[in-house]
Amino acid sequence: MDDPRGDGRGAALKRLRRSHQDTVLAALARPGGLSRAELAEHTGLSRSTLYTIVGDLLADGAVLEVPGSAVPGSRGRRATRITANPRGAVRIGLDIGRSRVHVAFVDTAGRRLATGTRQLPPLPHWNRRTDAAIGLIRKVAADHDLSAAAPRGIGIGLPGPVHLDERGRILGEDTRIRQLRRVQDRIGEAFGAPTAVGNNTRYAALGEALWGGARGAENVLYIRVSDAVGGGIVCQGRLLTGRRGAAGELGHLVADPAGPPCYCGGSGCLETYTAIPALLEQCRENGLTVADAADLVRAVRAEDPAACRAVTGAADLLGAHLARLAAVFDPDQVIVGGPLAGLDRDFLARIRSLVRVHCLASVGEPPEVRAAELDDDAGALGAVAALERGSEPLSVANLQAR
Amino acid sequence: MDDPRGDGRGAALKRLRRSHQDTVLAALARPGGLSRAELAEHTGLSRSTLYTIVGDLLADGAVLEVPGSAVPGSRGRRATRITANPRGAVRIGLDIGRSRVHVAFVDTAGRRLATGTRQLPPLPHWNRRTDAAIGLIRKVAADHDLSAAAPRGIGIGLPGPVHLDERGRILGEDTRIRQLRRVQDRIGEAFGAPTAVGNNTRYAALGEALWGGARGAENVLYIRVSDAVGGGIVCQGRLLTGRRGAAGELGHLVADPAGPPCYCGGSGCLETYTAIPALLEQCRENGLTVADAADLVRAVRAEDPAACRAVTGAADLLGAHLARLAAVFDPDQVIVGGPLAGLDRDFLARIRSLVRVHCLASVGEPPEVRAAELDDDAGALGAVAALERGSEPLSVANLQAR
Structure with a gap:
């Protein structure tokens, strides 16, 4: 009972310290x-605990000391104030x-500071x-004068299923997993920062829920229809x-x-x-x-019957599955990403009408069905949100307090 | 930013106090x-904060003062020790x-102390x-010598959808909702205790996940097939x-x-x-x-063809839906409750084989499909778990620390 997670007294102390840091940062979100005296009063922490915690946060660059106004009756002495940085x-x-x-770079207030992309073969x-990821971080930091800031954490979105243990390490022993672990280690070491890893489409769901089409929604069902089909589910802000890290893997729902056989080992x-x-x-x-997605979209807009048939057929099949999932998850919003999401009549509106049919009418309006807004940045932004502790709901408000 | 929930400084202080209480109770889980001096050291709280928090917990009966061993060098003075009660x-x-x-009555260590049932017309x-609920609480408390204990909270499971606002109050304005609010108020007032309300089948899912067939599982898909069909979903312990409180409402998935029309307003x-x-x-x-469920189960066991056809048909339809949900939720366990769950070959095994077909094979073994264990007590036990704060994963380990 002393050590329910079995990870020793050190880890328990670390969690307690982290919790105190969060309490202090939350008190500074003004x-x-x-x-320091006001902080001690607001947080209920002892002076010695508070001084240690503030010292750590100063060393991390998470807070700043600024000269305050004169302390009454102290002959002009000024109390140093602590502010979030x-x-x-x-x-x-x-x-x-x-x-x-x-x-994507995000500040303590949850604001996007900068984003960047690098194309690879x-x-x-x-x-x-x-190497490309590390170089891109350095370049975007330099371009935006963020280079001096030691990052408080780096979230890393990766393709394919990513299954984590309780400490956030990738589980498994095959070649791919060993490579992914090495990616995580190298990036963490390059910047001396804690890291979090996860599936990049799931992170895109998180990005849309926090900064994109579903901003402010607590419950989001996200699907991305592109070269592959993937998704992610946010429930109660999490x-x-x-x-096994497979929740939200919508592309391999068996239709x-x-x-026909699928490369995943399943069928249909x-x-x-x-x-x-x-x-x-x-x-x-x-x-x-049609050569690619842009070509297909153009053909649908030109009302080519073959293109319309392909896209409406996909919408009906996707819609039937999304609708049943929406009935069971009861989301605020269903967010559809990928190049087809901009086609309303032949794609998004068809999904929307199926969601309406399947939704439990007696409890109110069906969820909104909307196109994703962030597209290319969604995964990187969501990866930032994944740095937050699992025990707190993810929200921009919570990001602000860190 | 000071007050992201918009519920005032009082509520923020209350949350901070509750968080400190939890820290103290967690430190006492040994x-x-x-x-008190050791507690201050273990928790990092100031002495004055700690004395207030311990005082509140003593007043609540959540902790006890016991005489400790002699303090070295203090001429026989004994430090009073604080223990969880x-x-x-x-x-x-x-x-x-x-x-x-x-x-159901549950202690701070998450142990079931007593359960009871009252039949109603x-x-x-x-x-x-x-009235029956209040009377039953009093009777079971008296029978088990729990009468003097002021409850730390009462969780109330209710039939039908229950949609809560951020403070846990039932939303809506129709007659049913007003009646449910009155149930919550009367029970809270009768025992001077905080209350939580929710749907009783969802609570049963929580009960099975914490004390029943899915003990120890973090991710549970629960369905109960009885006079009605309902369910509940536990993900990452929550x-x-x-x-709108409708997540997990499996009975109204549109097959x-x-x-044919359903009383919910949907079809099929x-x-x-x-x-x-x-x-x-x-x-x-x-x-x-066949007169009732027991009769039907007997007929299936006797291999009556009509009974077997009805039950296997239901298993195949339920299985197809559960399997797709299991593929998307990636649960540890699928728990099936209700009178048919004991029928293996004609019911549970058929659902199990469908779950296997639909499960994403490339990420590992499919979830277990098992019969519920608690049945009648599941909802009441789960209601206890619902008293926990939303920000913490629900687990017996967490219950122990409260």
Whole structure:
């Protein structure tokens, strides 16, 4: 009972210290800051505990000392005030994809300070992707005068399932997992910062929930239909991970158990019918040559029957599954990302009408169905949010207090 | 930023005090307790804060003062030690159903102290159900010598959707809601205790996750197939509620949008095909008269073809929906409650094999599919767990520290 997580007294003390740091930062989430004496009073911490905690936060650059006004009756002595340092406690988010790296810098107030992208050749070795990520962080920091700030943490979004142990380390022993662990270690070491890792599409759900199309919503069902189909679910302000990191993996919902085999080992997965490559193929079979998603979108807007049939068919299949999930999750919003989300009549509106049919009418209005807003930055921004402790709901308000 | 929840400085102080109380109770989760000086050292709280917090906890009966061993070099003076009071900080859970009331008493260590049931005439007025609940609490407390203990909180499970505001008050204005609010107020006032309310089937999911078939699992998909079909979802140790309290309402998943109308306002809901009354009706249509669930179970065990067909059909339909939900939630366990859960070959095993087909194979073994263990007490026990703060994952370990 002393040590329910089995990770020793050191870890328990670390958690307590972190909790006290959060209490102090929360008390400082006001303009002007507080003196140490006021902080002790506001937080209920002992003076010696408070001095240690403030010392640590000063060393981290998370808070600043500023001269305050004169203390009454003290012959002009000024109480030093402690304030939060908005640029000092920068958090960095990375989305390391199969052919691109995105980065986002966020301050203690939850504001986006800077973002950046680097294109990579398709499927480069993980060492090369890691180098690119580290270089991109340095470049964006230098370009935006953030270079001196030691990051308070780096969130790293990665493609594919990422299953973590209780301490946030990636579980598993195959080659891919060992490579991902090395990515995490190298990035953490390069900046001397704590890191968090997770699936980049799940992080995109978090990004949309905090900064994008679902801003302010506590419960968000997110799907991205692109070269692959993926998703993420935010419930009560928290990203669902599930037992093996697979919660929200919408692309491998089985649409038809008797359908064609999928690379995941299953059959008839939603992705095999509705990802962009499947829709391009379907167009080709119907005599329409479309090269990529942009081409497909143009063909739908030009009301090409083969393109419309492919896209409306995908919308109906995706909609039937999303609608049942929405009925069970009861989200505020269903957010649809990827290149098709801008097509209203043939795509988004069809999903919306299916969600309406399946939604439990007796408890009120169905959730909104909307297009994603952040698209390329969503994963990197969400990765920042993943740095927050699991025990607190994720919200911009909470980010502000850190 | 000072007051992100908009509920004033008083509420912020109350949260801080509650957080300090939790820190103290967590430090006391060891045999023998601690002196006040040791407690101050372990928690980092100032002496004056600590004395206030311990004073409040003593007044609540949550902790006890016991004489300690002699303080070295103090000429025999003994430092008073503070220990957690396992019987003092009793939490009570209620499940107020349509024809029965259940109660459960749980101590600070998360142990079940006592349970009880009172049968009611079908669908009595809410005043009568409330009287029965209050009377049952008093009787069970008296029978088990718990009468003197002021409860630290009362969780109240209620049938139907329950949608709460941020402070845990039931939202809505219709007659039913006003009655439910009155139930909550009367029970809270009768025992001078804080209360929490929620849907009783969702609470049953929580009960199974903490004390029942899914003990120790963080991610649980729970369904109960009885006179109605309901469910609840626990993710990362937390009960999902959704935007309108409808998350986990599995009975109204639309199995067939073209199906018969359901009382909920939808069509072709899972409940209309798979609840016990629907299966009894199906048996009658096939020439088998079965009076109730027990009768139906007996007929299946006797391999009556009509009974087997009804039950296996229900299993296949439930299984197809549960399997897709399990693929998206990635639970540790799928728990099936209600009278049919004991039928393996014709019911549980069929659901299990569907879950296996739909589960994302590349990330590991599918979740276990098991029968519920608590059945009648699940809702009342889960209601106790719902008393915990939303910001902490629910676990027996956490219950112990409160």
